[in-house]
Amino acid sequence: VRKRHVELPEPTLSDDAADLLRLERQIGPFEADLDALRNLATLLRGESFRGTAVLSDHRLIDFERGDTTRQCYGVAFDIGTTTVAGTLVDLNTGEEKAVGACMNPQVRFGDDVLSRIRHASENDEGREELRDSVLSAVGQLVEELCGQAKIVRRNVYEATFAGNTTMQHLLCGLDVEPLGVVPFAPTCARGVAARASQLGLRIHPRAMAYVFPVIGGFVGGDTVAGLLATRLAGGETPSLMVDIGTNGEIVLAHDGKVWAASTAAGPAFEGARIACGMRASRGAIEKIVLDDDLRVSVIGNAPPVGLCGSALVDAVGQLLARGAISPEGRLLQNDELPDSLPEAIRRRITPGENGQGEVLLADGTSAGGGRVVLTQRDIRELQLASGAIRAGITLLLRQAGLEPADLQRVCIAGGFGSFIRRNHAQRIGLIPPGIDHTRIHYVGNVSLKGARWALLSTHARARAEQIARESTHVELSQDFDFQAEFAEAMIFPEPEDAC
Amino acid sequence: VRKRHVELPEPTLSDDAADLLRLERQIGPFEADLDALRNLATLLRGESFRGTAVLSDHRLIDFERGDTTRQCYGVAFDIGTTTVAGTLVDLNTGEEKAVGACMNPQVRFGDDVLSRIRHASENDEGREELRDSVLSAVGQLVEELCGQAKIVRRNVYEATFAGNTTMQHLLCGLDVEPLGVVPFAPTCARGVAARASQLGLRIHPRAMAYVFPVIGGFVGGDTVAGLLATRLAGGETPSLMVDIGTNGEIVLAHDGKVWAASTAAGPAFEGARIACGMRASRGAIEKIVLDDDLRVSVIGNAPPVGLCGSALVDAVGQLLARGAISPEGRLLQNDELPDSLPEAIRRRITPGENGQGEVLLADGTSAGGGRVVLTQRDIRELQLASGAIRAGITLLLRQAGLEPADLQRVCIAGGFGSFIRRNHAQRIGLIPPGIDHTRIHYVGNVSLKGARWALLSTHARARAEQIARESTHVELSQDFDFQAEFAEAMIFPEPEDAC
Numbered sequence: 001v002r003k004r005h006v007e008l009p010e011p012t013l014s015d016d017a018a019d020l021l022r023l024e025r026q027i028g029p030f031e032a033d034l035d036a037l038r039n040l041a042t043l044l045r046g047e048s049f050r051g052t053a054v055l056s057d058h059r060l061i062d063f064e065r066g067d068t069t070r071q072c073y074g075v076a077f078d079i080g081t082t083t084v085a086g087t088l089v090d091l092n093t094g095e096e097k098a099v100g101a102c103m104n105p106q107v108r109f110g111d112d113v114l115s116r117i118r119h120a121s122e123n124d125e126g127r128e129e130l131r132d133s134v135l136s137a138v139g140q141l142v143e144e145l146c147g148q149a150k151i152v153r154r155n156v157y158e159a160t161f162a163g164n165t166t167m168q169h170l171l172c173g174l175d176v177e178p179l180g181v182v183p184f185a186p187t188c189a190r191g192v193a194a195r196a197s198q199l200g201l202r203i204h205p206r207a208m209a210y211v212f213p214v215i216g217g218f219v220g221g222d223t224v225a226g227l228l229a230t231r232l233a234g235g236e237t238p239s240l241m242v243d244i245g246t247n248g249e250i251v252l253a254h255d256g257k258v259w260a261a262s263t264a265a266g267p268a269f270e271g272a273r274i275a276c277g278m279r280a281s282r283g284a285i286e287k288i289v290l291d292d293d294l295r296v297s298v299i300g301n302a303p304p305v306g307l308c309g310s311a312l313v314d315a316v317g318q319l320l321a322r323g324a325i326s327p328e329g330r331l332l333q334n335d336e337l338p339d340s341l342p343e344a345i346r347r348r349i350t351p352g353e354n355g356q357g358e359v360l361l362a363d364g365t366s367a368g369g370g371r372v373v374l375t376q377r378d379i380r381e382l383q384l385a386s387g388a389i390r391a392g393i394t395l396l397l398r399q400a401g402l403e404p405a406d407l408q409r410v411c412i413a414g415g416f417g418s419f420i421r422r423n424h425a426q427r428i429g430l431i432p433p434g435i436d437h438t439r440i441h442y443v444g445n446v447s448l449k450g451a452r453w454a455l456l457s458t459h460a461r462a463r464a465e466q467i468a469r470e471s472t473h474v475e476l477s478q479d480f481d482f483q484a485e486f487a488e489a490m491i492f493p494e495p496e497d498a499c
Numbered sequence: 500v501r502k503r504h505v506e507l508p509e510p511t512l513s514d515d516a517a518d519l520l521r522l523e524r525q526i527g528p529f530e531a532d533l534d535a536l537r538n539l540a541t542l543l544r545g546e547s548f549r550g551t552a553v554l555s556d557h558r559l560i561d562f563e564r565g566d567t568t569r570q571c572y573g574v575a576f577d578i579g580t581t582t583v584a585g586t587l588v589d590l591n592t593g594e595e596k597a598v599g600a601c602m603n604p605q606v607r608f609g610d611d612v613l614s615r616i617r618h619a620s621e622n623d624e625g626r627e628e629l630r631d632s633v634l635s636a637v638g639q640l641v642e643e644l645c646g647q648a649k650i651v652r653r654n655v656y657e658a659t660f661a662g663n664t665t666m667q668h669l670l671c672g673l674d675v676e677p678l679g680v681v682p683f684a685p686t687c688a689r690g691v692a693a694r695a696s697q698l699g700l701r702i703h704p705r706a707m708a709y710v711f712p713v714i715g716g717f718v719g720g721d722t723v724a725g726l727l728a729t730r731l732a733g734g735e736t737p738s739l740m741v742d743i744g745t746n747g748e749i750v751l752a753h754d755g756k757v758w759a760a761s762t763a764a765g766p767a768f769e770g771a772r773i774a775c776g777m778r779a780s781r782g783a784i785e786k787i788v789l790d791d792d793l794r795v796s797v798i799g800n801a802p803p804v805g806l807c808g809s810a811l812v813d814a815v816g817q818l819l820a821r822g823a824i825s826p827e828g829r830l831l832q833n834d835e836l837p838d839s840l841p842e843a844i845r846r847r848i849t850p851g852e853n854g855q856g857e858v859l860l861a862d863g864t865s866a867g868g869g870r871v872v873l874t875q876r877d878i879r880e881l882q883l884a885s886g887a888i889r890a891g892i893t894l895l896l897r898q899a900g901l902e903p904a905d906l907q908r909v910c911i912a913g914g915f916g917s918f919i920r921r922n923h924a925q926r927i928g929l930i931p932p933g934i935d936h937t938r939i940h941y942v943g944n945v946s947l948k949g950a951r952w953a954l955l956s957t958h959a960r961a962r963a964e965q966i967a968r969e970s971t972h973v974e975l976s977q978d979f980d981f982q983a984e985f986a987e988a989m990i991f992p993e994p995e996d997a998c
Contacts, residue, residue, distance in 0.1 A: 011677075011682050011684035012682055013681060013682045013974060013977060015682075016682040016683060016684050016715060016716065016972065016974065017684065017688070018684060018685045018686060018687050018688035018689075018713075019677075019684060019685070019686045019687065020686060020687040020688065020689065021688055021689075032687065032691075033693075034671060034672075034691055034693040034697050034698075035697065037671070037673055037686050037687055037691075038671075038672050038673055038674070039674060040673075040674070040686050041673065041674035041676065041677050041686045042674045042676070045676075045677065172533060172536070172537075173533075173537050174536055174537055174539075174540065175537070175538060175539070175540035175541045177540065177541070177544075178510075178518075178540050178544065182512060183510050183511055183512045183514075183515040184515060185510035185515050185516065185517060185518060186517045186518070187517060187518045187519060187536050187539050187540045188517050188518065188519040188531065188536055189516070189517035189519065189520055190517075190519065190520075192531075192533055192536075194532075194533040198533050198534065199533075214517075216515060217515065473515065475512060475515070478512060
């Protein structure tokens with residue numbers, strides 16, 4: 001999208017060319033949207049033939065009163081199964097003017113992708129319900145982002161969306177039923193360019209929207225956007241990207257080739273299905289350090305009200321290292337705990353309400369804070385999530401004939417906290433042992449970052465389409481080796497294996 | 500628009516490509532409209548991956564159950580100030596399946612272009628009223644054409660429109676106010692490609708529409724379509740096209756150049772502002788022969804209820820030749836009539852109700868028929884209309900340095916009757932004297948014909964754009980020479996001048 005302020009010569013009898021032609025003489029040839037022309041004549045004549053042309057990919061979508069060239073914005077979204085994140089970008093400078101995130105309200109129809117597909121398939125209005133649901137969240141985020149940046153919706157001229165295949169299909173109003181049955185073929189793998197209004201998004205009435213291309217039924221546009229933003233695809237040296245969301249997507253790039261797979265990691269890393277879990281937002285414990293006691297850092301320096309993914313990894317990783325959690329994932333009872341464990345920490349470990357054991361992280365005595373615990377069940381959820389991802393990584397490496405130690409670069413992506421401690425991630429077995437931990441990088445929400453790039457550059461979109469087209473989709477759910485690997489990965493690795 | 504029936508291989512684990520890609524593998528690359536994809540997966544899976552793809556200019560707009568390749572239609576319209584004509588075309592064969600016409604219901608807001616512009620400019624809802632009005636007529640015609648051809652609206656995938664600049668602007672919902680003031684600059688001179696739904700036309704929900712390019716504020720898409728259909732533009736020998744509607748458009752082509760002008764001829768040739776005037780439809784007297792009496796031919800062999808343009812020209816032309824109308828255009832009183840006039844004709848000429856004189860064409864005694872007269876006022880209307888056109892022709896010839904006798908081909912276009920008698924047209928001074936009458940051809944509604952061509956060929960559209968771009972617009976209303984010519988042309992030519 002670009003804007004051009006113009007001052008046109010007024011028509012005369014000797015030059016009675018059409019308004020549009022006068023405009024083209026100044027800014028070069030373009031297509032014109034009929035709706036953008038409806039009041040062009042009135043506006044030009046009311047403003048002495050001055051104003052600002054708004055062009056979206058060489059298509060005139062509006063002509064505005066005065067010089068509005070500086071008000072030119074776009075929005076990019078990462079539509080996750082559990083979390084929707086968005087950013088508002090100044091299209092002139094590329095600057096991020098506002099960011100925000102919220103829960104994907106579709107969770108009320110089920111917390112994983114398959115339950116959403118089931119809801120859409122089994123109910124007459126299911127697909128529309130899910131679509132309306134995510135649209136309402138996107139709409140609210142747009143409102144919030146515009147509020148933060150103090151701009152109006154009408155100055156948002158473009159939107160991009162990256163999400164897993166099911167989320168993108170639901171957003172587009174496509175049929176998701178085939179995504180729930182073998183061989184999980186999507187309707188459309190290419191990126192979808194549509195009018196934002198066709199998607200149901202209320203920004204500028206003639207804004208365009210771009211939804212990312214996907215690699216397969218379970219490796220979606222979020223992964224493609226992540227590959228775009230990390231520049232992983234196309235490299236020669238073995239590199240890995242692990243995008244941890246409700247599903248865990250794993251991509252291995254090596255020797256110009258790209259293999260991509262998805263595992264049903266579950267939403268533990270995003271704080272869902274965790275007793276005191278929450279998104280990485282104000283009040284979330286994001287970091288936990290165990291020394292003579294257990295100390296927490298809270299996002300926004302606020303009283304703690306829950307914990308997010310990175311803190312979950314910290315807690316389990318360190319309790320494992322201290323011997324308070326067994327390799328099988330059992331939180332030891334008080335009389336089983338190793339003597340080396342400081343008394344302060346030991347006191348935090350109690351049988352809890354249901355007698356299965358829990359760890360007190362915050363006692364809820366600070367004003368506005370809550371009681372935050374880590375439960376035995378939470379440990380199991382993390383074990384499942386990590387195990388699925390580690391098994392996936394092992395399988396992809398095997399497919400490419402590589403060992404973990406061959407990996408030169410490992411990017412861990414996801415919106416589960418400020419960052420994830422590499423050693424703890426390895427300790428809980430999220431990443432296979434044998435990888436030099438200096439090669440592990442936490443890269444944040446690269447899906448959103450890729451979506452932002454696609455907002456600013458058509459070259460980035462072309463690259464995304466190429467990445468999606470050229471990547472090989474590896475279907476793990478039908479793979480017997482994966483099942484075996486998964487079972488094995490369910491046991492936390494031995495400490496000597498970890499770095 | 501083309502349709503392709505396909506049978507696709509079903510997706511398997513070893514070939515889990517997206518539905519769209521499977522389709523592209525068979526029919527080549529295309530863009531896809533998001534709305535066309537929404538039920539693609541369901542439909543493919545319900546029909547064993549068979550069906551018919553509908554492509555509009557390499558864009559997938561639908562996928563239909565079964566083999567529907569034979570049901571592929573388009574509609575073309577000529578939107579006149581007084582009359583709207585349409586045709587339904589089989590896009591596979593080019594065959595015309597139905598034709599129809601009706602009054603442009605905008606006439607209730609004024610019977611010429613300027614009164615429509617005034618209505619649109621002076622009333623808040625005026626522009627919308629006029630748009631709704633013409634759309635209702637187009638919608639009814641579509642309904643009627645589909646009924647005639649026994650097809651459903653949804654199988655109409657494309658529409659084209661040719662009309663004068665004001666009619667086209669009103670149809671598109673553009674501002675017409677500037678078309679009413681010097682220098683009459685249109686918003687847009689190029690052709691408009693838009694979704695039919697954006698125009699408000701209810702055919703296939705994702706059908707496209709094309710509105711013709713215009714040459715100037717008063718030389719519109721109807722003229723361009725006419726030039727396309729007559730292949731007049733681009734020729735070397737001097738040729739003339741006169742399109743007679745509510746406005747009379749005159750185009751002179753010579754030596755690769757094209758000059759186009761418009762005159763406010765008034766709607767007389769279409770039967771409007773004529774006492775017993777009507778469109779050239781069932782019940783209209785379309786031909787009049789004077790021998791020992793006055794004899795009429797009626798369209799549809801029905802009892803006469805009025806007269807259309809061609810009969811008006813016949814009547815005045817022959818009454819002039821017989822001396823019953825003076826060169827100044829006065830219908831002589833009974834005692835002034837020449838002795839040579841047969842008694843039967845003489846008896847038809849009476850002072851009429853207002854004493855200004857009238858000629859009885861049909862006495863209304865036949866069952867279902869009406870009394871049809873030609874009044875003094877009708878003669879004045881025809882005189883004005885013809886005079887304006889003749890003056891325009893004279894001016895354009897002068898501009899090109901040509902004499903009437905230089906013209907090798909004169910095409911008279913318009914929907915005012917089955918055809919117009921060349922000698923009568925020259926007798927009433929519609930066409931300047933001095934043109935060999937074998938060079939005069941009645942070509943019918945070439946605007947509609949050109950619109951039909953544009954429905955079938957993108958090449959025709961490109962040619963139309965070129966014609967519009969390369970033609971020179973001659974603005975007569977501001978020309979003093981024209982005013983003088985017009986005054987002179989108001990007198991019927993001397994008989995010896997005519998052939």
